[in-house]
Amino acid sequence: MDWLIAAAQQPSTSTSPVWLAPLLGGVGAVLGGSLTSMVAWRVLSDTKQARKRAEEKEAAATITAALLEVRQIYRNTDVGSGPAPEDFEYWSDYLLSKLGKAEVAVMAFRSEALRTRLTASLDLLIWGSHDARLLYETRLGSSRAVAYAAHQDAMACLGATLRGEKLPEATKAWKEADGHMQWMAEEERRATEEE
Template identity: 70%
Template sequence: MDLLIAVAQQTSTSNSPVWLAPLLGGAGALVGGSLTSTVAWRVLSDTKKARRRAEEKEATEIITIALLEVRQIYCNTDVGSGPAPEPFRFWTDYLESKFGGSEAALMRLHNDALHKRVTSSLDLLVWGAHDSRLLYETRSTARAVANHAHDDAMACLGAYTRNEPWPDATKAWKDADGQLQWQFEQERRATEGE
């Protein structure tokens, strides 16, 4: 770059052609403009990444708070047996209300695999942990299914927040999730008349 400036500043009495100075000036402007554009693009890209990361961090915090609240519900009550807390008619409605903000937060997670896995854990907490068919098929208790679902979601969200690989799903979680997904598919087929 300094060479370009030095050549461009030569007086017109030198042996260089007259057109060389404007050409070198234009080349310098092009190089300078390209560097400025590159830096501006880089700053914009870094800003977008930072904003996206902040949104995902906020989303994971919202989901984590809801998970901790639902864990307390499972620890303090016998979820699924007896009537649901007032004013809810069903336990699923009550539990879904606790995860209300989490559904919107899940949409802000840009990692599809994480989104799917956490959604599966939330489904287990809302639907599966007190579903008698799932419990029978997996030979498990409601509290055990809820604990596996809660632990899996928390481990995945924590690892994602720390930029670490997530842990493998446990066999108990896979069994419960597989059974619940199978039941969902059977309900869908029955609804659609397949």
């Protein structure tokens, strides 16, 4: 410590002003602090984006698994005709039990357009694909045709999102089924309000 005091008491041979050293030290500290803050912010931002991307991948896996299970149900059964399986009173309750986790997983996606499309496709699988009125008005004829359109649209949207592409154009069959389902929901809402 004595050597430090002795060095400070030595006369300076430098021609620079006394205030320059503290000024440069202060500027260095500010720059260093700013760079450190910027790097920390960038790392935090990257970590947040990576976590969100991982959540979306997990949600996509949950939805895909549920869609594949329900696709098998539609392939093996004439959904909507006859009693619902496994002690369920209605087919919609049975399908909802299979797709409930998928409906929750939809909320993990940042894209509102994707959430809307997936929700509509899931609604068609749960509520619309065995509704006789919807089938008649869309002229799709069977629950399998509506389910196929809904399943294909959901899978195409999930694939595009995972690849970082824009959402694909919906098919005519999907648009008709979704449009009629929305119309029916609006009619039901109006009827409920009038009561």
